Amino acid sequence: MFEIDIYRNRRKALKNKKLKGIALLPGNVESPMNCLDNTYHFRQDSTFLYFFGLDFPGLTGIIDFDNGKEYLFGNDVEIEDIIWMGPQVSLNENGQKVGIENTAPLSKLYDFINQAIKQGRKIHYTPPYRGENKLFLEKLLGISAIRIDEYASVELIKAIVDLRSIKEQVEIDEIEKACLTGYEMHVTAMKMAQPGIWEQKITGIIEGIANSGGGMVSFPVILTQNGETLHNHSHNNYLEEGKLMLTDAGAESSLHYASDFTRTVPVGGKFTQKQREIYEIVLAANNKARELTKPGVTYLSVHLAVAEVIASGLKELGLMKGDIKEAVKNGAHAIFFPHGLGHMMGLDVHDMEDLGQIYVGYDDETRPVDQFGTGYLRLGRKLQSGFVITNEPGIYFIPALIDKWQKEKINADFINFEKANEYRDFGGIRLEDDLLVTKEGSRILGKRVPIEPDEIESIVS
């Protein structure tokens, strides 16, 4: 467990942001699967975890910016429930653990908020992403759940993003733990990548490894021989010789920090020449991104440099043509690399995505680009020491996209469609590491999951 001071200091840092009024920070409640009492694994809200650290349902934290006071609201377990749930730590004791002196039952929160409303004080909250918390805020604030997002506090969001973007050493340590579990998941998947195996079989096993580590998966596992489908959550194929298995998977540490890795391996253990050629380009792109990653550069510029590496490599193979800088300027690479280079990572795999990507990934200086491909880049802004980010270039052959661009003659000066059509059955390759931006540059978090093609072949075989 973290020490009490960590949470105190974070709340203090938030108070130093000079907001007026109060921050209303609800934790999550249980998330029902198929009835109210049959629930998914409990996942606490990340912002609540960051400031209050307590990992169980039904709590709300309050930070009063005007007088500096902090409160924790929640209900103690009743005597009858002890039979079902075992002896429980009281709310007050839990509050002590994270440095909160003022604790009270949830019913008192309604009084507290009512009084604040009557006094005309500003109540800051972040946009709720679960129906249950939308309804909770409706009950508390009298704002319709359907429109509750519109009244979320941009001031609070920006203050939180400021703090959570720079990872503390204790946070980096936790991410490293999540990386260890992620490593085990990926190496296990590689060993299982044999023809005839059901994708779901491998998926389940590596989800089990994540759960065994004390956390859970940091996002639903992507594991598919159709890697060209970027967000493929179907695992219904039986692996075939000659295909590539793409695995995008990570774990949470027990404190809910994420890891997020992608590897692509040849089913059965031997790359074809075509596969190895594309693989080497993606690997070069990944390495290039790491080399360029350092404080002061924008991740948008790294993304575009990587797009050039990819476009150059594809030009050598005859898949692209023309001037590479022009091609990238026109977004021609995006037919093969249609997504962004990476995103922030921390307590969430897409860190703080609930707060709004525009606040997390961009700033006044670096604005999102409205172009297919680069438009999907989640993180564009200037990097700072302490950021944790993913580095995940990829090359894909998406028949629907090839057909569309060919038909509409999009970037026809830069794409060799005839050649591209020879790769329709290729699938896709993505290689993803997690990086810490350091003072001088960047370093890979965790032990790097095997990535050299020869090493991959020796593990799969």
Add this chain to the structure above:
Amino acid sequence: MFEIDIYRNRRKALKNKKLKGIALLPGNVESPMNCLDNTYHFRQDSTFLYFFGLDFPGLTGIIDFDNGKEYLFGNDVEIEDIIWMGPQVSLNENGQKVGIENTAPLSKLYDFINQAIKQGRKIHYTPPYRGENKLFLEKLLGISAIRIDEYASVELIKAIVDLRSIKEQVEIDEIEKACLTGYEMHVTAMKMAQPGIWEQKITGIIEGIANSGGGMVSFPVILTQNGETLHNHSHNNYLEEGKLMLTDAGAESSLHYASDFTRTVPVGGKFTQKQREIYEIVLAANNKARELTKPGVTYLSVHLAVAEVIASGLKELGLMKGDIKEAVKNGAHAIFFPHGLGHMMGLDVHDMEDLGQIYVGYDDETRPVDQFGTGYLRLGRKLQSGFVITNEPGIYFIPALIDKWQKEKINADFINFEKANEYRDFGGIRLEDDLLVTKEGSRILGKRVPIEPDEIESIVS
């Protein structure tokens, strides 16, 4: 996949229930973990699955009782999304698969419902258990999400419970598949029950087995050396020699039918004499329940007969005393057996719990008993051929409960508190099978998970 007729027939059977108006049957949407786009494994609503069979988010089914028409509302994937999600089957094609001719975009559902409201037609729905569906119904019906449950249709609930209570052969086949996975989960857990192993480690591995089977866990795994805590979802202990590991776990088949088994094994593989004595009583109780289970008897009567087996066994060990029938009448057994004998099982592990336990487990003839212990019995009513139920007696030594009863002299004529206190560190034993009520009696579903104490010892060791 089931054949088209299965779903048609079920909808037809619902229409034969002679309700007026329309049934509004929303499926589930994705369930956010820590932001809108990072979601748990999708779990479709069970009633939607029962009538419409389609296992993806964002669908709503309508059954018009007045003219017999059936509709499916949902949105087709847009071209842009194909890049991310791969080629998708259209809503219309999906509708065809389950015998629905009329499909339309979700926006048309609003028009449809508005018209029905204007015409003053009755709109039946079941109580939503997720915040998202509460808000969806608010938007559709104009009824506040916070009070939406109050307007749920008891008529519709009763009609659905009537149908879903009697399992079809295809449903029994699916439950058998879920049982096979459950078997593998339990035997794996048994083999791992060695001193020094972290409970979470075993939990994760068996969750992985459930996921590998194509479904997922049917409920959060209970796996603990503190089995006296009935709903213990903490897995933070390292197993100790001399303790019992209680595992209550099951899987879903790929069509989301459940299994639910409990076994209790000695850590390291050797029961102590005390453990074996209690174990034999629970095993006798389990076997007695199965023998008594047949159409026409109430499960309440089976529960009470099992309570007598338990009380008699405990009397022989000196833990209870006095007249056994009187003891059970007074609920004295409930200090050691404080829960119900079992529940319905099907598409939900606690089948149809979202519809209301009173409708699922009781009827006009058999009403719930207001007594500690028996009051927790989820299923009391007369059994019918085709019911699938769990049989899960247990004996626990719950220090908080022993202290409370001793202090308040509850059932002091029947409990030997001095002796009970010798068992304070014992934990608990529960043994659970899944039963199909047949024409003549009952049979265990799936291959019975090892239960004889000698067999258990040989597997663990």
